[in-house]
Amino acid sequence: MAVSSSCRWLAASAATLIFLAPALAQDTSNTTITVQNTTVAVDASTLAPAAVTVSNTTTGDGTPLTAAETVQLTDEVIANLTDIALANASLFAFDDGDASTLDKRSGSCKVFPGDAAWPSTFVWWVFDLLLGGNLITTVPLAASCYNDFGDYSASECTSVDDNWTNSTIHMSDPTSVMWPLYQGRTCMPTSYATYENCTLGGYPSYVVNVSTVSQIQLAVNFARNANIRLVVKNTGHDFNGKSAGAGALSIWTHHLKDITVIPNYVSKNYTGQAVKMGAGVQAFEIYAAAKAGGFSVVGGEGRTVGVAGGFLAGGGHSPLSSLYGMAADQVLAIDVVTPDGRFVTATPELNTDLFWALRGGGGSTFGVVTSVTSKTKPKMQVTTAQFSFATSTNVTADIFWAGVRAYFNYFIDNTDAGTYAYFSVFTTGTDSYSFNMAPFWAPNLTLAETQTLLAPWFADLADLGISVSPVYGHYDNFYDAWWAVFPLETVGSTSLKTASRLFPKSNWANDTSLNATFSAIKSTVLAGGSLLAFNIAAAPAAGYPDNAVNPAWRETCLHAILALGFDGTANSTTVASSISVLTTDWMQQWRDVSPTAGAYMSEADISEPNFQQAFYGTNYARLYALKQQFDPKSLFYAPTGVGSEEWYITGQVDYLPTQDGRLCRV
Numbered sequence: 003m004a005v006s007s008s009c010r011w012l013a014a015s016a017a018t019l020i021f022l023a024p025a026l027a028q029d030t031s032n033t034t035i036t037v038q039n040t041t042v043a044v045d046a047s048t049l050a051p052a053a054v055t056v057s058n059t060t061t062g063d064g065t066p067l068t069a070a071e072t073v074q075l076t077d078e079v080i081a082n083l084t085d086i087a088l089a090n091a092s093l094f095a096f097d098d099g100d101a102s103t104l105d106k107r108s109g110s111c112k113v114f115p116g117d118a119a120w121p122s123t124f125v126w127w128v129f130d131l132l133l134g135g136n137l138i139t140t141v142p143l144a145a146s147c148y149n150d151f152g153d154y155s156a157s158e159c160t161s162v163d164d165n166w167t168n169s170t171i172h173m174s175d176p177t178s179v180m181w182p183l184y185q186g187r188t189c190m191p192t193s194y195a196t197y198e199n200c201t202l203g204g205y206p207s208y209v210v211n212v213s214t215v216s217q218i219q220l221a222v223n224f225a226r227n228a229n230i231r232l233v234v235k236n237t238g239h240d241f242n243g244k245s246a247g248a249g250a251l252s253i254w255t256h257h258l259k260d261i262t263v264i265p266n267y268v269s270k271n272y273t274g275q276a277v278k279m280g281a282g283v284q285a286f287e288i289y290a291a292a293k294a295g296g297f298s299v300v301g302g303e304g305r306t307v308g309v310a311g312g313f314l315a316g317g318g319h320s321p322l323s324s325l326y327g328m329a330a331d332q333v334l335a336i337d338v339v340t341p342d343g344r345f346v347t348a349t350p351e352l353n354t355d356l357f358w359a360l361r362g363g364g365g366s367t368f369g370v371v372t373s374v375t376s377k378t379k380p381k382m383q384v385t386t387a388q389f390s391f392a393t394s395t396n397v398t399a400d401i402f403w404a405g406v407r408a409y410f411n412y413f414i415d416n417t418d419a420g421t422y423a424y425f426s427v428f429t430t431g432t433d434s435y436s437f438n439m440a441p442f443w444a445p446n447l448t449l450a451e452t453q454t455l456l457a458p459w460f461a462d463l464a465d466l467g468i469s470v471s472p473v474y475g476h477y478d479n480f481y482d483a484w485w486a487v488f489p490l491e492t493v494g495s496t497s498l499k500t501a502s503r504l505f506p507k508s509n510w511a512n513d514t515s516l517n518a519t520f521s522a523i524k525s526t527v528l529a530g531g532s533l534l535a536f537n538i539a540a541a542p543a544a545g546y547p548d549n550a551v552n553p554a555w556r557e558t559c560l561h562a563i564l565a566l567g568f569d570g571t572a573n574s575t576t577v578a579s580s581i582s583v584l585t586t587d588w589m590q591q592w593r594d595v596s597p598t599a600g601a602y603m604s605e606a607d608i609s610e611p612n613f614q615q616a617f618y619g620t621n622y623a624r625l626y627a628l629k630q631q632f633d634p635k636s637l638f639y640a641p642t643g644v645g646s647e648e649w650y651i652t653g654q655v656d657y658l659p660t661q662d663g664r665l666c667r668v
């Protein structure tokens with residue numbers, strides 16, 4: 003926010019000063035406010051960024067604070083704000099523990115723009131000053147395609163339009179999300195929709211571009227005290243709009259990029275190399291650091307997905323999961339700003355409940371993670387294989403499906419060998435299908451070992467008359483293999499909806515249950531769905547810690563995603579009607595063959611029935627109790643998050659729950 007004007011306080015009484023928008027301020031007080039750049043002088047005192055640089059540069063577990071973490075908000079800083087008679091300084095104060103003023107009645111909503119209780123422009127402006135000028139007023143990414151924000155630009159609009167499916171433009175934008183369906187398909191670039199106006203839709207009103215922990219603390223305190231919806235955005239990858247929210251203040255963690263290798267982390271549970279990373283670190287960054295440092299890290303497949311944000315909070319599956327488990331299983335310590343505004347460290351010995359919940363209990367639920375310290379893994383060789391097959395004059399649909407069915411016989415052997423595979427099955431025409439392996443990923447295996455592992459399935463394919471021509475790669479480190487075989491993710495679609503299931507290994511117990519599983523999957527592809535699936539396990543022989551990761555992950559050997567396409571330019575009711583087929587019909591076939599299993603919250607259907615069981619399993623009761631304990635004022639909300647059943651968003655259509663309404667209590 004640009005600060006250029008000067009203004010004065012309006013005295014309500016000798017002791018109390020009330021903020022007013024600069025335009026309304028009247029000179030009835032002797033208190034003089036002088037504005038210079040980003041500082042405000044109140045008489046002789048200066049209203050500067052509210053923060054101190056702490057002298058203790060280690061966290062509770064002895065790891066060095068990241069640069070962002072050395073700058074904190076303390077009681078003394080808050081006391082100084084009060085001392086300089088900063089009106090409503092209590093808006094920025096830590097939680098006083100008094101929940102008696104909370105309106106918990108059904109239908110009571112978070113304060114929304116336009117409400118009498120919405121902070122005045124002047125309050126936002128003072129907030130900006132306390133943040134050191136890091137408050138951003140939202141301008142949607144594609145605003146240049148419209149006149150509403152006063153920045154119409156045909157060339158800029160073309161650039162946004164052309165790059166819309168490229169995740170980089172969304173991750174570097176303060177508010178854009180990669181699945182626009184849930185921000186309400188508002189302000190889309192011209193190829194996707196032609197609206198008369200560019201509206202904020204489900205985008206937040208303001209964003210704090212965070213570079214210090216003090217800014218996160220101020221934002222948490224301000225949103226809590228002003229009863230404003232709070233959202234956290236890291237990269238915006240979330241499948242279900244969890245990093246969007248109308249009328250919200252958003253905390254944007256993208257620039258928290260520190261990566262520090264700790265050569266010898268020592269704790270009761272673990273001694274060895276670790277890496278500490280800021281909340282904004284992305285896959286391509288941690289993998290590059292790991293290559294340079296001669297180690298490996300358990301991160302995601304997508305190039306630009308965050309590592310320490312929503313990915314880890316949801317559990318985090320990785321090309322190394324069959325070997326080492328989930329990303330959340332590697333965590334040694336988490337630094338976090340809790341809903342009361344305090345900055346704490348959670349480890350197996352400190353804040354243990356929080357530590358448990360933050361590893362798998364979901365993003366934007368228990369606080370804002372500022373950094374994560376995780377175990378590193380040894381540098382390792384990786385073998386990759388890419389191949390495909392399809393129906394043709396010689397390969398009938400039946401033969402094609404027999405080839406895919408044959409693959410299913412090897413899922414458990416393959417994950418037992420530590421491998422991971424990302425494959426798809428698409429319909430390409432009437433009775434025409436294609437299978438694409440992109441890629442088969444064999445960490446810690448030689449080329450020969452990988453070929454031996456694939457040989458039985460390839461023999462089955464040959465017997466069926468299906469020929470494949472695998473392209474193998476062999477690399478001496480994770481990064482080079484990953485970069486070679488996982489392309490930049492394509493995002494931004496408004497005509498695709500996904501749902502998913504973690505099929506349990508018990509479905510592989512015999513031919514009857516495996517055939518039923520396969521039939522259910524095949525049936526949904528025949529009905530028009532596209533299958534994007536991972537042959538993956540997350541229960542390594544070496545064990546895994548007790549954390550909040552969905553227990554369904556420990557049972558699975560197949561994380562399958564089903565996608566439904568529809569006309570993205572249709573109205574919400576029509577789109578919702580199309581989507582309902584995915585949720586109620588297709589996915590029900592998958593649920594019917596895996597009734598006690600679950601789904602991966604980070605790549606699931608926002609309308610998943612009984613999401614508490616599906617996304618959290620037996621952990622839900624404990625997570626819910628911890629949510630009440632750590633966030634009694636319900637500051638944090640995320641769709642399908644723990645405790646989200648107590649909230650709704652106004653104006654939603656069933657099967658297309660968007661973030662462009664008010665957040666209210668059920």
Ligand SMILES: Cc1cc2nc3c(=O)[nH]c(=O)nc-3n(C[C@H](O)[C@H](O)[C@H](O)COP(=O)(O)OP(=O)(O)OC[C@H]3O[C@@H](n4cnc5c(N)ncnc54)[C@H](O)[C@@H]3O)c2cc1C
Binds near residue numbers: 240
């Ligand atoms: C193309 C693509 C590829 C993917 N690949 C993988 C994969 O290989 N493995 C896998 O497990 N998942 C994968 N995902 C899913 C991914 O894990 C989720 O989208 C995840 O939510 C992304 O987290 P983020 O922080 O990058 O994104 P965001 O959308 O910014 O955040 C997601 C959620 O986490 C919250 N959050 C973010 N940062 C913080 C923080 N610091 N503190 C508290 N809450 C926070 C947000 O509020 C939001 O609720 C992929 C997704 C896409 C679109």
Ligand SMILES: *[C@@H]1O[C@H](CO)[C@@H](O)[C@H](O)[C@H]1NC(C)=O
Binds near residue numbers: 032
């Ligand atoms: C404002 O300052 C003037 C001059 O110093 C003084 O006479 C007056 O009492 C002050 N008013 C208030 C409300 O403090």
Ligand SMILES: *[C@@H]1O[C@H](CO)[C@@H](O)[C@H](O)[C@H]1NC(C)=O
Binds near residue numbers: 038039
């Ligand atoms: C800050 O204010 C001073 C004095 O008015 C001015 O000289 C300087 O250029 C300003 N700096 C910025 C970054 O605006």
Ligand SMILES: *[C@@H]1O[C@H](CO)[C@@H](O)[C@H](O)[C@H]1NC(C)=O
Binds near residue numbers: 061
């Ligand atoms: C300060 O550092 C020590 C380790 O030197 C650590 O034990 C302690 O918890 C730290 N204090 C705070 C407030 O982080």
Ligand SMILES: *[C@@H]1O[C@H](CO)[C@@H](O)[C@H](O)[C@H]1NC(C)=O
Binds near residue numbers: 053076078079082
């Ligand atoms: C509080 O204000 C006093 C007096 O201006 C100053 O010396 C001190 O450094 C301030 N403390 C903090 C934490 O800002």
Ligand SMILES: *[C@@H]1O[C@H](CO)[C@@H](O)[C@H](O)[C@H]1NC(C)=O
Binds near residue numbers: 161162164
């Ligand atoms: C994508 O964005 C970049 C940066 O804005 C721009 O230079 C480029 O032209 C855009 N690409 C296309 C295809 O428009």
Ligand SMILES: *[C@@H]1O[C@H](CO)[C@@H](O)[C@H](O)[C@H]1NC(C)=O
Binds near residue numbers: 165168
């Ligand atoms: C995505 O955008 C980035 C940044 O502009 C660019 O470097 C990259 O080549 C683009 N990728 C694709 C696949 O368009």
Ligand SMILES: *[C@@H]1O[C@H](CO)[C@@H](O)[C@H](O)[C@H]1NC(C)=O
Binds near residue numbers: 198199
């Ligand atoms: C677009 O904005 C104009 C000017 O504010 C308004 O008159 C018009 O009704 C808006 N159109 C839609 C579709 O909301």
Ligand SMILES: *[C@@H]1O[C@H](CO)[C@@H](O)[C@H](O)[C@H]1NC(C)=O
Binds near residue numbers: 394396
């Ligand atoms: C299809 O089968 C015929 C007869 O067996 C054979 O001659 C031909 O090469 C096959 N085509 C392909 C693409 O495999």
Ligand SMILES: *[C@@H]1O[C@H](CO)[C@@H](O)[C@H](O)[C@H]1NC(C)=O
Binds near residue numbers: 420
């Ligand atoms: C990697 O391979 C080596 C050599 O076969 C083996 O000793 C080691 O246990 C493997 N690592 C894992 C995690 O399986």
Ligand SMILES: *[C@@H]1O[C@H](CO)[C@@H](O)[C@H](O)[C@H]1NC(C)=O
Binds near residue numbers: 514
């Ligand atoms: C096959 O496995 C399923 C699931 O484990 C089990 O319920 C069923 O009894 C088994 N059926 C046969 C014929 O073994």
Ligand SMILES: *[C@@H]1O[C@H](CO)[C@@H](O)[C@H](O)[C@H]1NC(C)=O
Binds near residue numbers: 407513514517
């Ligand atoms: C499972 O399916 C295969 C091939 O589709 C079939 O040959 C086999 O008889 C089936 N087994 C059972 C127990 O249904």
Ligand SMILES: *[C@@H]1O[C@H](CO)[C@@H](O)[C@H](O)[C@H]1NC(C)=O
Binds near residue numbers: 270271350547548
């Ligand atoms: C730490 O070790 C204890 C026993 O040694 C185990 O019960 C606990 O689950 C471990 N915690 C983590 C986070 O690994």
